[in-house]
Amino acid sequence: MTAPVKLRLDRVSKSYRTDKGPFLAVEDVSLEVAEREFIALVGPSGCGKSTLLNLLAGFERPSDGTILLDGAPITEPGPGGVLITQRGSVFPWMTVRQNLEFAARLLPPAESERRLTHYIDFVGLRGFEETWPHQLSGGMLQRVEFARALMARPDILYMDEPFGALDALTRMRMRTELIEILARDKHTCILVTHDVEEALHLADRIVVISPRPARVQAIVTVDVPQPRLLTHPALVRLKERILRELGMSTLDLLRDDAAPAPQDPAAPSPTPEDRIHPSTLSLRPATPAPRVGGDRVEQVDVVVVGGGPAGSSAATIMARGGLKVLVLEREHFPRYHVGESLLPVIWELTNRLGVTPEIEAAGFVRKEGITFGLPGQGQELEFRSAEFPDYFERPYTFHVERARFDEILLHNARDAGAVVREGWTVRDVLFQGDRAVGVLAGPNDEEPKAILASAVVDATGQACLLARKLGWRRPDPTLNKVAHFAHYRGGFRPTAGAPGGDPLHPASYATTTQVHAVPGGWLWYIPLRDDIVSVGAVLDARHDRDSRGDPQARFDAAVASCPRLRGWLAGAQQTMPVQTISNISYLNDCFVGNGFALVGDASMFVDPIFSAGVALAMRGGIYAAEAILEGIAANDLSAARLAAYEERIRLPMARIFRMIHNWYALLDKPEADNIFVRANQSPLLRERLLVLFSGGYERVDFEELMAGVSGR
Amino acid sequence: MLRRLGPFLIVAAFIGAWWLAATGSLIFPTPPQVVLAVGELFREGTLVQHVTASLFRVSVGYLSAVLVAIPVGSLMGWFPAVRHALNPIVQLLRPISPIAWIPIAILWFGVGDMSPIFLIFLASFFPVVVATAAGVSLVEPQYVRAARNFGVRGLELYRVAIFPAALPQIITGMRVGLGVAWLVVVAAEMVAINSGLGYLIIDARNAGTRYDLVVAGMAMIGLIGFGLDVVMRRLETLDEVRWRYDGTR
Numbered sequence: 001m002t003a004p005v006k007l008r009l010d011r012v013s014k015s016y017r018t019d020k021g022p023f024l025a026v027e028d029v030s031l032e033v034a035e036r037e038f039i040a041l042v043g044p045s046g047c048g049k050s051t052l053l054n055l056l057a058g059f060e061r062p063s064d065g066t067i068l069l070d071g072a073p074i075t076e077p078g079p080g081g082v083l084i085t086q087r088g089s090v091f092p093w094m095t096v097r098q099n100l101e102f103a104a105r106l107l108p109p110a111e112s113e114r115r116l117t118h119y120i121d122f123v124g125l126r127g128f129e130e131t132w133p134h135q136l137s138g139g140m141l142q143r144v145e146f147a148r149a150l151m152a153r154p155d156i157l158y159m160d161e162p163f164g165a166l167d168a169l170t171r172m173r174m175r176t177e178l179i180e181i182l183a184r185d186k187h188t189c190i191l192v193t194h195d196v197e198e199a200l201h202l203a204d205r206i207v208v209i210s211p212r213p214a215r216v217q218a219i220v221t222v223d224v225p226q227p228r229l230l231t232h233p234a235l236v237r238l239k240e241r242i243l244r245e246l247g248m249s250t251l252d253l254l255r256d257d258a259a260p261a262p263q264d265p266a267a268p269s270p271t272p273e274d275r276i277h278p279s280t281l282s283l284r285p286a287t288p289a290p291r292v293g294g295d296r297v298e299q300v301d302v303v304v305v306g307g308g309p310a311g312s313s314a315a316t317i318m319a320r321g322g323l324k325v326l327v328l329e330r331e332h333f334p335r336y337h338v339g340e341s342l343l344p345v346i347w348e349l350t351n352r353l354g355v356t357p358e359i360e361a362a363g364f365v366r367k368e369g370i371t372f373g374l375p376g377q378g379q380e381l382e383f384r385s386a387e388f389p390d391y392f393e394r395p396y397t398f399h400v401e402r403a404r405f406d407e408i409l410l411h412n413a414r415d416a417g418a419v420v421r422e423g424w425t426v427r428d429v430l431f432q433g434d435r436a437v438g439v440l441a442g443p444n445d446e447e448p449k450a451i452l453a454s455a456v457v458d459a460t461g462q463a464c465l466l467a468r469k470l471g472w473r474r475p476d477p478t479l480n481k482v483a484h485f486a487h488y489r490g491g492f493r494p495t496a497g498a499p500g501g502d503p504l505h506p507a508s509y510a511t512t513t514q515v516h517a518v519p520g521g522w523l524w525y526i527p528l529r530d531d532i533v534s535v536g537a538v539l540d541a542r543h544d545r546d547s548r549g550d551p552q553a554r555f556d557a558a559v560a561s562c563p564r565l566r567g568w569l570a571g572a573q574q575t576m577p578v579q580t581i582s583n584i585s586y587l588n589d590c591f592v593g594n595g596f597a598l599v600g601d602a603s604m605f606v607d608p609i610f611s612a613g614v615a616l617a618m619r620g621g622i623y624a625a626e627a628i629l630e631g632i633a634a635n636d637l638s639a640a641r642l643a644a645y646e647e648r649i650r651l652p653m654a655r656i657f658r659m660i661h662n663w664y665a666l667l668d669k670p671e672a673d674n675i676f677v678r679a680n681q682s683p684l685l686r687e688r689l690l691v692l693f694s695g696g697y698e699r700v701d702f703e704e705l706m707a708g709v710s711g712r
Numbered sequence: 713m714l715r716r717l718g719p720f721l722i723v724a725a726f727i728g729a730w731w732l733a734a735t736g737s738l739i740f741p742t743p744p745q746v747v748l749a750v751g752e753l754f755r756e757g758t759l760v761q762h763v764t765a766s767l768f769r770v771s772v773g774y775l776s777a778v779l780v781a782i783p784v785g786s787l788m789g790w791f792p793a794v795r796h797a798l799n800p801i802v803q804l805l806r807p808i809s810p811i812a813w814i815p816i817a818i819l820w821f822g823v824g825d826m827s828p829i830f831l832i833f834l835a836s837f838f839p840v841v842v843a844t845a846a847g848v849s850l851v852e853p854q855y856v857r858a859a860r861n862f863g864v865r866g867l868e869l870y871r872v873a874i875f876p877a878a879l880p881q882i883i884t885g886m887r888v889g890l891g892v893a894w895l896v897v898v899a900a901e902m903v904a905i906n907s908g909l910g911y912l913i914i915d916a917r918n919a920g921t922r923y924d925l926v927v928a929g930m931a932m933i934g935l936i937g938f939g940l941d942v943v944m945r946r947l948e949t950l951d952e953v954r955w956r957y958d959g960t961r
Contacts (some may be wrong), residue, residue: 059857077861089858092955093876102872103862134955152862 001691004189007056007156009034012065013213025051027213028065030710032492040203042196042242047216050160056190058160063456069155079103079152086164089131090144096120097129098601099144101136111304112151117149119152122181137696138478147566150185159191163198167661168706175201179226196242197703200235203229212568219244227603231704241524253287253363271280300326302628303417303439303453305426306331306442310600311459313621314628316353319417321629326408326451327331328424328441333410334403338485338581339527340534340609341367343400344385344392345695348616351393355412362408364398365511365527367426370611370693373516373564374677376670378562382512383690384524391691391699399513399526405614429456429466429596436596455628455637459621461601463517464588472589479585479607479660482544484555485536486578493527513611517667518561520544522609531576535559538583538608551580583607585660587653592642606655615695616652623648652697658706659692675705723846741924747932749924758912763932766897766908769825773832774893778886781840786884788841789848790874794922804839810835814903828900830906835896836889845879845884880956882947887944909933 025048033039033172054060055067058077067074078082082103090099120126122144133141142162149157152678163171175198175549183188193199196316199206200222208218220242224234276676279594302318304311307329319325350356369384389395414420426441427448442448458466460602467473493511520543526534537558539547549556555578560566568708587604591597600617627645631637666674688700727743734742741749753759776892788795788802810831817827851874861871875882901910909929916925 059860059862063862077857079861080861082861083857085854087852087854089854091855091858091873091876093952095951106863132951132955 003034003036005032005088006037006070007031007190007486008068008071009056009065010050010066010068012055012062012067013049013065014055014060018318020429024213026055026062027215029216030065030215031207031216031219033188033190036186036188036479038191038202038462039066040191040193040199040206041209042193042199042206043214043217044211044244044246045194046271047209047211049209051208051641053083053158053160053190053192054215054312056156057081059083063096070348070352080153081153081156081158082149082152082154083158083160084162085160086151088141088145088164088165090141090148092133094192095130096136096144096273097126099133099148101150103148115151115153116146119150122150122302123147123177123318127174131592137170138166138232139174140169142166142174146181150181150187154187154190156190159189161193162191164193167665168658169662169665171198172706176227177592178202183226183338194244196239197230199242200239201230201711204239206242206335208242218242222661234299237334243573267675296383297450297452298326299452300419301453301632302326302455302457303328303426303441303451304459305439305441305465306330306459306461306463306600306602307410307413307420307422308337308406308459308461308600308617309409310602310617310621311457312406312413313618314457314459314599315348315413315418315420315621316409316416317622317625318628319322319413321625323629323632325412325413326428326453327413327418327420328439329420329422330425330444332422333700334407337402337406338483338534338536338579339611341524341608342395342397342530343611343615343693343695344397345615346397346618347393349615352622353409353412353618354416355408357524358408358412359398359405362398362400362404363529364400364405365529365592367397367399367495368437369512369690371512371514372676373514373562374670375517375667378563382513383679383686383693385694388687388690391696392694395649399511399528401528409618424459424466429458433594434595454632456596457621457624457628458596458598458602459600462605464602465599466585466593466596467588468606470590470593474589475584475586476657477584479664480541481583481607482541482580482587483536483608484556484558484578484580485524485534485573487528488535488569489531489536489575491527491533491572492523493533504525514565516562516564516611518558520547522559522667523562523565524608525568533569533572535565535569536608541582541584553580585657587657590639591620591624591646591649592627596639597628597642597645599624603649606653606656609660609663610693612656612695616649618647619652620645655697657694658702662706739921739923740928746927747922749922749928750931753912753925753928757930758848761826762907762909762912762929763936766901766910767936769828769900769908770832770893770897772825773897774831774836774890776829777833777835777889777893778840781837781885781889782844782882785841785844785885786874786878788845788872789851790870795845795849800821802838804892806838806842810892811899814900817900818903823905825905828897831896831900832893835952836893838881839889839892840885841890844878844882845883847885850881851877852864862960876952880953883944883947883953887948888942890944891937894933894940898933909936 009029009031011025012026015024016020017023029052038153041052043049056063056074059076063377074081094102094216095117099619101679102472103513104115107115120129123146125140125147128136133144136144145162156270163174166174179202191199191202194462203222205544206222207216208220210217220238222235222238224232226432228235270497271581299322304315304325304327304582307327311327311329315325316329347356350359360372366384369382370651371380371382373380385392385397386395410420423444424441425444425448426439429436430438430440438450438452439456440448440450464473513528516523518523518537521537521539524534524536524538537555539554541559544554547557549557559569585605585607588598592597599620601613603620604616606612606616624642624645627639627642630644631641634641662675666676675685675689679689683706688705720950723923729744729919736738788798789807813831813834817830821827821830850859855877856869856874859869864872897908898913901908902914905911909932913926913929917928947953
């Protein structure tokens with residue numbers, strides 16, 4: 001390190017007092033940052049990186065150790081070190097110009113004006129000086145944020161997930177812009193991120209932070225000149241190394257937590273019947289269970305709340321694993337549910353559940369692929385699973401009536417040994433401290449009773465029982481949609497009676513899921529059995545609110561705006577009144593806690609554009625069940641142990657969210673470069689896209705694919 | 713089309729129904745009689761006099777309430793200790809209708825301008841103080857942190873970040889406060905004083921059973937109250953505060 005030291009951390013620790021005693025957030029961190037160096041702090045979510053950054057920026061004081069900036073201790077925040085976070089802090093009550101002038105308000109007006117002109121051009125906001133922040137897009141707002149920070153000519157830029165709230169394309173573009181800014185106007189930078197690729201793209205050195213409390217686990221020097229391509233072999237190797245660091249650290253954490261709790265000597269030692277962690281054992285007393293109202297309290301291993309695809313998948317796996325599983329479902333199956341299109345990845349899941357023959361025999365309509373009607377010129381793109389048949393077990397899947405499909409899965413759970421009670425409502429999840437110990441439930445309209453369990457699986461769908469109770473529900477306001485839908489009889493069948501099929505047997509209808517862009521959103525068109533088609537309109541909630549008429553009128557208007565589907569439905573009869581549901585996507589903060597897990601729509605809801613919901617819900621259910629089985633085998637159902645489930649399901653979820661954002665970016669700007677258009681230009685890209693559309697989110701080099709798309 | 717005409721149709725239907733119901737009544741006036749009564753009051757000069765008197769009391773009482781309520785509410789919103797100390801008394805006094813204070817107001821201030829002004833102060837103080845406290849306590853921390861980051865401290869922090877961030881809620885509280893103030897001035901003038909629109913109504917009834925003047929007074933109260941609300945709503949469309957109401961970000 002030849003440049004002088006700018007920032008020196010010497011054995012810095014930070015602890016907080018909480019109700020449960022002191023909480024150590026940062027422990028013994030020592031680090032030297034050179035003048036004009038770019039440092040990235042990488043670690044799992046909630047590891048204390050942000051606390052560390054707050055200490056550096058002067059918003060908090062260390063409990064122990066010293067932080068020196070140019071040799072002097074940092075005592076308070078100041079314009080010498082400006083912090084940028086993903087929760088944009090551009091003042092909404094000031095114009096862009098006023099925001100920038102604010103940062104330079106202590107300077108002479110002439111100098112302020114000179115810098116304003118410079119930085120407005122710098123971040124490409126010329127012409128937007130008098131604009132109000134609420135009129136700008138997320139990406140432009142973040143550029144205002146940067147311009148305002150640079151106006152103060154800070155010694156150090158502190159960035160806490162600065163692009164975290166932006167969509168994938170904008171995030172890529174902002175990274176590149178940041179590199180350009182730094183090339184011209186060199187600042188010392190400290191970036192906090194959980195995105196390893198972002199760190200590799202930007203940083204000179206990457207500091208890997210251990211999970212709570214934050215400690216320096218490894219420091220990696222990135223010796224690749226800018227501009228960097230993420231496919232550079234050195235970067236790929238570094239990425240592997242950092243991921244290994246992060247992965248190992250997680251395992252260490254699990255082992256620490258898995259150690260038997262020594263403070264509980266009274267607990268009986270585990271017996272074959274009681275394969276539960278000692279601390280959990282105290283909840284399953286050796287003495288007779290507590291009595292409530294004269295009845296013995298019911299006890300099971302796992303309560304699954306909700307019997308949809310996620311809940312029944314989880315129940316099947318756990319019951320097969322030998323657990324006593326109780327599924328409580330509010331409705332009586334079969335019941336109507338929207339979401340009728342499946343993905344080829346489903347076969348791996350139905351195989352795992354042992355239900356493939358039943359699905360095959362149910363007589364659902366075959367789905368051969370997906371057809372996108374793109375906005376603008378009316379161009380259509382069709383992806384047929386049979387084009388690249390090697391990726392999945394069968395080159396087709398089904399369009400299903402969810403009433404029947406969900407019923408098959410629930411019966412399967414019952415066959416596997418789970419006890420299923422339909423028409424039961426769960427009022428609440430019972431907690432002892434922060435550990436779920438059971439539920440309060442009973443038949444609908446009856447007084448609920450306590451049922452004790454070692455683990456609770458929340459599969460309550462969009463009701464989000466636990467996420468709402470715990471404040472974990474996290475809607476994505478940029479994906480706030482409304483869906484209107486109905487069934488028709490007699491609509492046109494695009495490829496009805498495909499060659500080789502039996503025209504008298506409904507399964508011989510070989511068709512694709514149709515997705516067509518219309519003003520304000522898009523339409524689905526899914527052929528089902530008995531000459532029924534399911535038609536839906538997914539519209540931007542604000543666009544929909546501003547439209548005239550009742551839901552039927554708005555639905556009709558959306559269908560009428562698509563020449564293709566208007567034609568197909570010309571002679572068709574609507575067989576059910578239009579139903580309307582709010583369709584806001586959400587990705588909840590956490591999926592697990594001590595003794596409980598959230599699965600399916602209770603953990604996340606994704607926009608239906610890529611038909612991802614059912615397969616992701618079943619995957620979540622299976623993964624959660626596996627984590628619970630392993631947890632019980634290891635006598636540990638703590639959040640840290642169940643996190644194994646969350647880690648497996650987060651990546652495909654994050655990727656489907658990025659694909660959805662990409663689709664809506666395309667709707668907003670039909671002329672922009674995007675994956676759909678490129679699919680026509682390159683067979684290789686087309687192949688990878690087909691894998692993505694089939695549900696194989698982890699089977700392609702996703703980052704490269706998306707980076708290729710942004711192209712900026 | 714129906715959307716735009718709707719309100720007018722309803723008002724027309726209302727007036728029509730009133731007209732039908734009042735036709736033939738010896739006491740209750742028809743719409744034209746009320747219009748004539750307004751004209752009569754206007755020619756006599758009493759209308760302007762009563763309106764001015766009412767508006768004057770509302771202005772003084774309301775503005776002083778706002779001037780006190782914003783600082784008090786801000787302190788309550790920002791310092792938990794202040795909120796803790798003041799909240800019980802605020803929550804205790806808030807549900808008491810200003811009307812209930814009329815006897816005490818007369819006891820303390822006699823029958824003059826001060827009584828209604830005091831009542832209006834009471835009426836508009838609580839909505840503004842509660843809205844301000846809520847607005848300030850809910851200011852997004854990232855704005856305050858950003859201001860501190862650029863070296864802003866103390867009272868300037870309030871001026872630069874806290875007040876403008878809370879302003880949308882404060883304005884909503886002010887709108888509610890003004891509405892209540894206008895309700896209360898009429899009630900106060902009915903008992904405690906001999907001028908103003910409230911006095912006009914009660915005097916017309918007591919002195920000569922002139923129900924045309926009673927309804928004329930009511931119509932004026934409605935129109936002016938409507939006008940005040942329109943003005944306050946315009947404040948909510950200012951660019952400095954729109955970000956909060958638009959619900960976009």
